[in-house]
Amino acid sequence: MKIIIINGPNLNLLGKRETDIYGNLSFEDFFNTLKEKYSQVDVSYFQSNVEGELIDKLQEVGFSYDGIILNAAAYTHTSVGIGDAVKAIETPVVEVHISNTFAREEYRHQSYISAGAKGVILGFGLQSYELALESFISE
Ligand code: DQA
Numbered sequence: 001m002k003i004i005i006i007n008g009p010n011l012n013l014l015g016k017r018e019t020d021i022y023g024n025l026s027f028e029d030f031f032n033t034l035k036e037k038y039s040q041v042d043v044s045y046f047q048s049n050v051e052g053e054l055i056d057k058l059q060e061v062g063f064s065y066d067g068i069i070l071n072a073a074a075y076t077h078t079s080v081g082i083g084d085a086v087k088a089i090e091t092p093v094v095e096v097h098i099s100n101t102f103a104r105e106e107y108r109h110q111s112y113i114s115a116g117a118k119g120v121i122l123g124f125g126l127q128s129y130e131l132a133l134e135s136f137i138s139e
Contacts, residue, residue, distance in 0.1 A: 001040075002065045003136055005031070005129060006057055007047040008073035008082075014098075014126075021099050023125055030126045038133060051075055055085045062089025067136040069129055071096045076111050083112030094132040097122035 007027065010017060015026035031045050046057050054072065061068065062085070070093050072082050086093045093116065100123030101108040114120050119135065121128045 001042060001067070001136065003041055003043045003067045003069065003133060004057075004061050004065055005043065005045045005069045005071075006054060007045070007071050008054055008075045009049040011071060011073050012047050012049070023098070025126060027126075030129070034130060034133070037130075038137070041133065041137065043133065051079055051081060055081055058082070058085040058089055058093075062091045065091045067091060068093045069096055069132040070094070070113060070117075071098070071129075072113055076101075076113050077107055079112055083116060086113055086116035092118040092136075094118055094135055095120045095122075096128040096132050098125055098128055099123060 011027060014022055015024055015029070027047070035043055048054050048057070054075065058068065068091050070086070072079065075082050076095070076097070093113070095111065095113045095117040103123070111120070121131050124131060
């Protein structure tokens with residue numbers, strides 16, 4: 001089973017960025033633990049701060065992988081292009097967020113990703129990614 005986690009802007013700063021909201025762990029450390037725990041799954045990771053690079057990656061993996069776990073971060077709330085890419089590809093996408101975006105500013109309540117996603121998991125910290133991975137494994 002081939003799964004990819006795709007992270008959007010500023011998520012490369014996890015562990016340093018607004019730690020009261022996003023926690024103290026870097027994504028690399030979290031990802032290494034996740035890979036060890038789910039060694040039966042071929043899980044990879046891509047991060048970019050650039051909208052077009054996220055769209056390119058979705059198109060690249062979106063016809064061959066078994067699942068995509070997407071945290072488009074701030075682009076979630078602004079990007080028609082990423083939303084369209086999610087709808088255009090065949091691989092199911094689970095949208096994740098670390099924080100509960102509905103408990104935050106109103107502009108974070110809108111998502112251009114959700115309509116094309118298989119499901120949405122948010123508010124569980126980094127565990128949101130693990131729950132998304134479990135959802136593909138237990139299919
Ligand atoms: C986020 C929530 C977004 O509103 C924010 O812009 C992020 C991270 C989350 O994982 O909680 O960068 O996607």
